[in-house]
Amino acid sequence: MTATSRSVPARTPPSGTAGAVAVDAPDRPWEPRWLNVARRRAAAWVEAHGFPTVKHEDWRYTKIDAALAVPLAAPPQGAVGDVDTLALADLPTPPLGGVRVVVVNGRVAAGLSSTGGALAPGMRVEPLADALHKSQGSLEQAWGWHADGYAHALRALNDAATLDGVLIELAAGALVEDPIEIVYASVPAPGAGWSHPRVVVVAGAGARATLVETYLSGPSGSSVTNAVTQVHLGQGAELEHCVLQGAGMDSFCFSSLEARLARGSRLSSRLLATGGRVGRHEVDVVLADEGAELSLDGLFLTGAGQHHDNPVLVDHAAPSCTSRQLYKGVVSGDGHGVFNGHIVVRPGADGTDAAQVNKNLLLSDRAEVDTRPRLEINADEVACSHGAAVGQLDPDALFYLRSRGVSEGEARAVLVSGFAREVLDRFGRGSIRGRAEELAMAAGLLALGEDGHGDDAVTAGLARARPGGR
Amino acid sequence: MLVVDDLHASIGGTEILHGLSLEIGDGEIHAVMGPNGSGKSTLAHVLAGRDPYQVTAGRVLYDGADLLAMTPEERAAAGVFLGFQHPVEIPGVPTMYFLRTALNALRRARHHEELGPVEFLALVDAKRRLVDMDRSLLDRAVNDGFSGGERKRNEILQMLVLEPRLAVLDETDSGLDIDALRVVAAGVRSLRAPHRSAVVITHHRRLLDHLVPDQVHVLAGGRIVRSGGADLAAELEAHGYAGVHEPGAEPHPVSTATAR
Numbered sequence A: 001m002t003a004t005s006r007s008v009p010a011r012t013p014p015s016g017t018a019g020a021v022a023v024d025a026p027d028r029p030w031e032p033r034w035l036n037v038a039r040r041r042a043a044a045w046v047e048a049h050g051f052p053t054v055k056h057e058d059w060r061y062t063k064i065d066a067a068l069a070v071p072l073a074a075p076p077q078g079a080v081g082d083v084d085t086l087a088l089a090d091l092p093t094p095p096l097g098g099v100r101v102v103v104v105n106g107r108v109a110a111g112l113s114s115t116g117g118a119l120a121p122g123m124r125v126e127p128l129a130d131a132l133h134k135s136q137g138s139l140e141q142a143w144g145w146h147a148d149g150y151a152h153a154l155r156a157l158n159d160a161a162t163l164d165g166v167l168i169e170l171a172a173g174a175l176v177e178d179p180i181e182i183v184y185a186s187v188p189a190p191g192a193g194w195s196h197p198r199v200v201v202v203a204g205a206g207a208r209a210t211l212v213e214t215y216l217s218g219p220s221g222s223s224v225t226n227a228v229t230q231v232h233l234g235q236g237a238e239l240e241h242c243v244l245q246g247a248g249m250d251s252f253c254f255s256s257l258e259a260r261l262a263r264g265s266r267l268s269s270r271l272l273a274t275g276g277r278v279g280r281h282e283v284d285v286v287l288a289d290e291g292a293e294l295s296l297d298g299l300f301l302t303g304a305g306q307h308h309d310n311p312v313l314v315d316h317a318a319p320s321c322t323s324r325q326l327y328k329g330v331v332s333g334d335g336h337g338v339f340n341g342h343i344v345v346r347p348g349a350d351g352t353d354a355a356q357v358n359k360n361l362l363l364s365d366r367a368e369v370d371t372r373p374r375l376e377i378n379a380d381e382v383a384c385s386h387g388a389a390v391g392q393l394d395p396d397a398l399f400y401l402r403s404r405g406v407s408e409g410e411a412r413a414v415l416v417s418g419f420a421r422e423v424l425d426r427f428g429r430g431s432i433r434g435r436a437e438e439l440a441m442a443a444g445l446l447a448l449g450e451d452g453h454g455d456d457a458v459t460a461g462l463a464r465a466r467p468g469g470r
Numbered sequence B: 001m002l003v004v005d006d007l008h009a010s011i012g013g014t015e016i017l018h019g020l021s022l023e024i025g026d027g028e029i030h031a032v033m034g035p036n037g038s039g040k041s042t043l044a045h046v047l048a049g050r051d052p053y054q055v056t057a058g059r060v061l062y063d064g065a066d067l068l069a070m071t072p073e074e075r076a077a078a079g080v081f082l083g084f085q086h087p088v089e090i091p092g093v094p095t096m097y098f099l100r101t102a103l104n105a106l107r108r109a110r111h112h113e114e115l116g117p118v119e120f121l122a123l124v125d126a127k128r129r130l131v132d133m134d135r136s137l138l139d140r141a142v143n144d145g146f147s148g149g150e151r152k153r154n155e156i157l158q159m160l161v162l163e164p165r166l167a168v169l170d171e172t173d174s175g176l177d178i179d180a181l182r183v184v185a186a187g188v189r190s191l192r193a194p195h196r197s198a199v200v201i202t203h204h205r206r207l208l209d210h211l212v213p214d215q216v217h218v219l220a221g222g223r224i225v226r227s228g229g230a231d232l233a234a235e236l237e238a239h240g241y242a243g244v245h246e247p248g249a250e251p252h253p254v255s256t257a258t259a260r
């Protein structure tokens, strides 16, 4: 179950074997020249390397063939006009109180977005399509991250094909209290293809903010989202980041968080994945300078017919940085969960403190989990630990609950909730936590208090479980 | 209330109970004592419906109904409560939430309205004072990191909240300090009512001094080998079990109380 790799981690891929793909990267005269060059370079990369197959180390368990049946191109301009008509009722409620940007089929829907009142001083939020028209230094840098090659074609494809998204810039010292919210919605549209939304967050020294990204899609129709969120934290900056993946059961949701952490900066990123036929949330963080801190938490609730893949690369490139990872998976039916976590401690990154834990609960005998925590240490005086566990519901605990009168279905849900709580608690206690619990409840595996946040669950009403789950 | 008749039960293919019979009337407290490994917890688990135990012969009637045909949750709904010798930890599930889930499950099964949060809190607060349990324990996950004594108090608290008709307490007095022992005894006594009964499994006479059981049974080698009044506990303490479980070699005749 545990595999250790001694090779230096690949940011360059093994040779791809997928068939030839032609990626359109037409010149966009309205965009700056550097971007045209970067897009062509990325498109050429995809053509040269092809799409990842199961032979690709990080795609061993995730097949994308079915997603490739959907056209790679973004929806035509015409389809985007409809996005403002998406019923507001379909968007998550209540709003989190800050800026909300709604991205429909890869395009910002201005009519659904709002600034949530006055912007905090020092914060700039702009649709990416607008920002790309101008020559933004921060965007040029963002496109330069993979100038010497990509990890896989989906990442390159986003560079080549993204049309829109959000640019968030925080000036040095900016403190943004209310969460910045981005909602990605996929709605059926004639000729809709893959969407490649892109978010770039650049936080100046000491800036602080919270970013919540929610993935949704309509109940019908197959859609493919290939989102990239890039985060650059300046010295001492702090970002709280949450990803709520509640995409429709027939959709493919590929998302990727890439972060570079400067000296003394802090990133906390949490994932809750319940949706999608295939959900793959990739995390790639470089702790680039001394004293940076990273905390990653993930909870995937993977039901029948679903596949959730969680590739994580934490790169300790500087001394005295700290990273913590806690990923938990609950897999039922014939679902398949994957945790593929890799910690690399580079030469010279002395005093690294890194820990990685992955625990999984299998709720049926057809459920499957693959967990591969990997640790690669090339420095001295490091404290690194990793562990993985795969188990089933504790029969003693199940009997304990049943002996108190709780039905078997509800008892199972209570135990699953107990297992999940540790990660849900990391979503805090406010409205984001509420959103996360709602999503988790909708997955049908949990029994949480009706309005129960954390320990408040005890005073909240009893939520009756949906027996049997999915 | 409860009739156990010639019960044979095994686990993992090994027969542990070899024809155990016991009869408990309404409002009675019966103590079951006996050497380690004699089958006391097995009896308790079989009464509560624990999975891996298999009943190979005999029957158990609870208020005339076939107890063994019921699921554990049905037994609980019918008023059976097992106080576990080794209460289970449930990480991530706050004790308070566990209690409320249980109580409301029982109330639903009995077609009573569920208790709202406020009423429930008031109820638990009153009960927890009876067992002298700190409020902070209730916010912690069930038995997670609880000391041995705290776990046992938690069992008693659950019993007080759920108000069973038949409580089977498996060594709830083991590992308790003297105050806690009084608490357990007070807990059991507070539930004493003409329609409620209890089976108290114990190794110690002390609890029985507090409780004064109607009958004391000796379970040895998978059977009840001797039954008597409350004074039997004192006698056992003085002489031990030696000889008691050798049928025919009993130093003391079976007392007048029926062992059925």
Ligand SMILES: Nc1ncnc2c1ncn2[C@@H]1O[C@H](COP(=O)(O)OP(=O)(O)OP(=O)(O)O)[C@@H](O)[C@H]1O
Pocket: B011, B012, B014, B016, B034, B035, B036, B037, B038, B039, B040, B041, B042, B043, B085
């Ligand atoms: N899974 C099992 N397979 C075989 N034998 C078992 C199994 N579980 C329990 N036993 C045995 O059943 C016997 C009765 O156990 P039980 O727990 O009922 O004893 P007890 O009277 O409660 O003892 P104590 O006073 O120590 O609590 C013991 O000898 C025990 O080893």
Ligand SMILES: [Mg+2]
Pocket: B040, B041, B042, B085, B170, B171
């Ligand atoms: Mg025992």
